[in-house]
Amino acid sequence: MISNGPLIGLIRYGSGNLRSLENALHRLNVPTVVSDDPAKLGSVEKLIFPGVGEARSAMERLTDAGLLSWLRSTTQPFLGICLGMQLLFDRSTERETDCLGVLPGTITRFSSGKVPHMGWNTVEPTGDDPLWSGLPPNAYFYFVHSYFAPLGDFTIGRTEYGQGFSSAVRHGSRWGVQFHPEKSGADGLKLLRNFVERC
Amino acid sequence: MLTRRIIPCLDVKNGRTVKGTQFVDLRDAGDPVELAAQYAEGGADELVLLDISATLEGRSTFLSLVTRVAEAVMVPFTVGGGIAAIDDILRALDAGADKVSLNSAILRDPSLLEVCARRVGSQSVVAAIDVRRSGASWNVWTRSGTTATARDAVTWARETVERGAGEILLTSMDRDGTNDGYDLDLLRSVSDAVSVPVIASGGAGNADHLAAALTQGRADAVLAASIFHYGRLTIAQVKHTLAEKGIPVRR
Numbered sequence: 448m449i450s451n452g453p454l455i456g457l458i459r460y461g462s463g464n465l466r467s468l469e470n471a472l473h474r475l476n477v478p479t480v481v482s483d484d485p486a487k488l489g490s491v492e493k494l495i496f497p498g499v500g501e502a503r504s505a506m507e508r509l510t511d512a513g514l515l516s517w518l519r520s521t522t523q524p525f526l527g528i529c530l531g532m533q534l535l536f537d538r539s540t541e542r543e544t545d546c547l548g549v550l551p552g553t554i555t556r557f558s559s560g561k562v563p564h565m566g567w568n569t570v571e572p573t574g575d576d577p578l579w580s581g582l583p584p585n586a587y588f589y590f591v592h593s594y595f596a597p598l599g600d601f602t603i604g605r606t607e608y609g610q611g612f613s614s615a616v617r618h619g620s621r622w623g624v625q626f627h628p629e630k631s632g633a634d635g636l637k638l639l640r641n642f643v644e645r646c
Numbered sequence: 647m648l649t650r651r652i653i654p655c656l657d658v659k660n661g662r663t664v665k666g667t668q669f670v671d672l673r674d675a676g677d678p679v680e681l682a683a684q685y686a687e688g689g690a691d692e693l694v695l696l697d698i699s700a701t702l703e704g705r706s707t708f709l710s711l712v713t714r715v716a717e718a719v720m721v722p723f724t725v726g727g728g729i730a731a732i733d734d735i736l737r738a739l740d741a742g743a744d745k746v747s748l749n750s751a752i753l754r755d756p757s758l759l760e761v762c763a764r765r766v767g768s769q770s771v772v773a774a775i776d777v778r779r780s781g782a783s784w785n786v787w788t789r790s791g792t793t794a795t796a797r798d799a800v801t802w803a804r805e806t807v808e809r810g811a812g813e814i815l816l817t818s819m820d821r822d823g824t825n826d827g828y829d830l831d832l833l834r835s836v837s838d839a840v841s842v843p844v845i846a847s848g849g850a851g852n853a854d855h856l857a858a859a860l861t862q863g864r865a866d867a868v869l870a871a872s873i874f875h876y877g878r879l880t881i882a883q884v885k886h887t888l889a890e891k892g893i894p895v896r897r
Binding site: 464466467470471473474500501561562563564565566567568569587589590591592593607608627629630631632633635636 | 866
């Protein structure tokens with residue numbers, strides 16, 4: 448198959464399962480490289496940072512892999528997914544973990560309703576962003592998480608579950624989404640395409 | 647607003663979808679990859695694939711099927727049936743499944759739940775509980791519903807969550823395949839007892855049954871097989887009925 452588009456790096460750390468993301472990018476016919484090597488990841492055009500497991504062990508694995516300072520400083524366009532978005536914040540109350548500190552604020556656990564927040568929920572874009580290009584205003588995306596990010600200047604998408612939280616964030620060339628675009632049908636694929644082509 | 651999930655279930659034996667009544671009497675209902683893709687296109691919020699093959703060849707066929715389903719659909723899916731150890735779970739997730747449901751294995755060794763939750767996270771661990779009414783309470787059954795245990799369903803549900811299950815798939819064996827409606831008392835009792843989502847299973851015959859499970863039964867999601875496989879109802883029709891009753895669904 449002939450691939451086109453920019454080379455996308457998938458950051459692998461620990462034993463995370465990247466199969467769904469690889470399948471989704473394959474559908475978009477986008478070339479990908481999966482790696483935990485900062486030198487190799489530094490040479491791709493854009494990065495996707497998936498989340499695996501819980502905050503503390505994820506931060507430990509990033510530290511062990513020597514990815515931490517590179518992740519904090521890289522200026523490559525970057526999309527964090529699920530825990531990959533949460534790790535952008537200062538800290539998480541999940542096992543009291545210091546995170547990357549790219550965004551201000553603390554990740555906390557849902558205190559009401561069934562936890563995890565699991566299933567399809569709407570995302571309300573809170574401003575224009577290339578990530579939302581061509582998507583309906585209250586598109587459904589698939590969520591599965593027990594901890595959530597606060598609302599702030601960085602919020603570009605808002606979702607309600609007992610309370611409002613940031614379901615999508617942006618800081619310069621870094622984007623983050625709490626939901627799983629790779630599991631969110633046609634709209635999820637559209638969002639990934641937007642990141643690849645427009646961000 | 648979080649929507650309620652409609653989940654078609656595919657029972658797979660030696661690479662084909664089958665569906666029986668009260669766990670026996672299997673009929674052929676089609677190619678699983680094709681069916682999975684059709685359901686995802688038609689609005690299924692998730693899928694469940696249960697391997698009911700009894701042989702080793704059947705099991706390896708199932709794993710390659712999981713890989714093909716992951717390529718064919720972009721909605722989450724759970725796999726279950728015969729999963730006995732952490733290695734089986736890692737293989738299923740690596741093949742592209744999002745969650746794994748555990749049934750007999752955790753009844754034999756409940757600590758497997760802790761092992762799994764630590765290794766892959768609770769969000770990927772589903773406790774599947776098959777129950778049969780016994781007087782005023784419900785007994786847990788094991789080995790594909792062939793053997794009774796001494797466990798009470800509500801107590802066991804609570805324990806699976808304490809040990810790390812992120813979701814419960816609750817099947818009423820009394821209702822399974824009957825199309826008489828879900829066991830609402832059972833659903834309510836378990837749903838109120840645990841902090842994680844509960845999937846109702848066993849007994850769906852029409853859209854009103856699904857609505858009742860989500861309202862009176864307080865289930866977070868509903869699983870159904872035969873009403874979808876034999877074309878009695880489409881997922882869109884079911885969601886239309888639920889929406890008319892004010893139940894939030896993704897459309």
